[in-house]
Amino acid sequence: MLAARFHAAHRPLALDDVPVPEPGSDEVRVRIGAAGVCGTELHFTDGLYAPAKTPMTLGHEAAGTVEAVGSAVTGWAPGDRVAVYYYLFCGACRWCLRGRQNLCLAPRGVLAFAADGAFAEQLVVPAHCLVRLPDELSFEQAAPLCCAGTTAVHALTEADVEPGDLLVVMGSGGVGLATVQEARRRGATVVAVSRDDARRVAARAAGATAAVSPADLPDTVARLSAGQGADVVVELAGVTATLELSTAVLGRRGRLVLVGYSADQLTVSPLAMVVAEQRVVSSVGNTLAELEQAVALAAAGQLAPPVAGTLPLARVNDALDRLRAGDVAGRLVLTP
Ligand SMILES: [Zn+2]
Ligand SMILES: [Zn+2]
Incomplete structure (x- = not known):
């Protein structure tokens, strides 16, 4: 064969x-x-x-x-x-x-x-x-x-996504588009992030309320959360730049869900995370x-x-x- x-x-x-x-x-x-x-x-x-x-x-x-x-x-x-x-x-x-x-x-x-x-x-x-x-x-x-489909289901279950949550999907490939749909089904408001215009179009078609470039994410999250930050960020890219952007837009009791990875590292401030009671969750398969x-x-x-x-x-x-x-x-x- x-x-x-x-x-x-x-x-x-x-x-x-x-x-x-x-x-x-x-x-x-x-x-x-x-x-x-x-x-x-x-x-x-x-x-x-x-x-x-x-x-x-x-x-x-x-x-x-x-x-x-x-x-x-x-x-x-x-x-x-x-x-x-x-x-x-x-x-x-x-x-x-x-x-x-x-x-x-x-x-x-x-x-x-x-x-x-x-x-x-x-x-x-x-x-x-x-x-x-x-x-x-x-x-x-x-x-x-x-x-792709089940990775999205697992990540959102691990993140305890609830109706009304503001959820950011960092990356809009196959897993990202499935995550957009499944997060919407669970009642979240979804912001998808991609550098690529075609992927942003696909994310909107999949149900994202907004689909933006990384540079536009902080303003979009601030607007949709009245300045409170995101409840969940599903991180699918796993590179330092997007990991840092993810922590920057996370709100109080926000869950950063690590799914994607590369050889890059993420450094976080315990102080910033502790005072906001944020959580880092990881999700495999x-x-x-x-x-x-x-x-x-x-x-x-x-x-x-x-x-x-x-x-x-x-x-x-x-x-x-x-x-x-x-x-x-x-x-x-x-x-x-
Ligand atoms: Zn896979
Ligand atoms: Zn076993």
């Missing part, structure tokens, strides 16, 4: 012909219908961190059809339409038992990080990582839910239940990470180049 694999940083992914993977007894093989291209792929290709092995098939947003099931698998059959939860969790550790599979202590792998991922024609995962896909969702719609929630919301028409375009798998490097150039308003989706 065709697989787009990472061999080394600062090189295009290789289009390799690899053996079709066989499922173990508790695993299933999924024929990929669509795979989303996340900003995280660039962290590998640009050398921020390395996958656990090389070569590694990238891609952690996968939707498709069950093709083969292991001997011990119950409840799934060839032909079932599924979304894939990308943490291949153990199901038995203290965090899995708390329903926080994203913090699993002994995962079998994480797609693209420590297990071959979704930029391929087929994928093998444990059966307990599958979420059933309703007929009303296409694979192209469903794939971006697996990271999502739980299995939150993927089920994102799929249900999308099926009900309440969450739709905008698909910026669909490309054949063989053009994966074009998709990565466009993402790196900031030339994507939403999610690019690959189809084998």
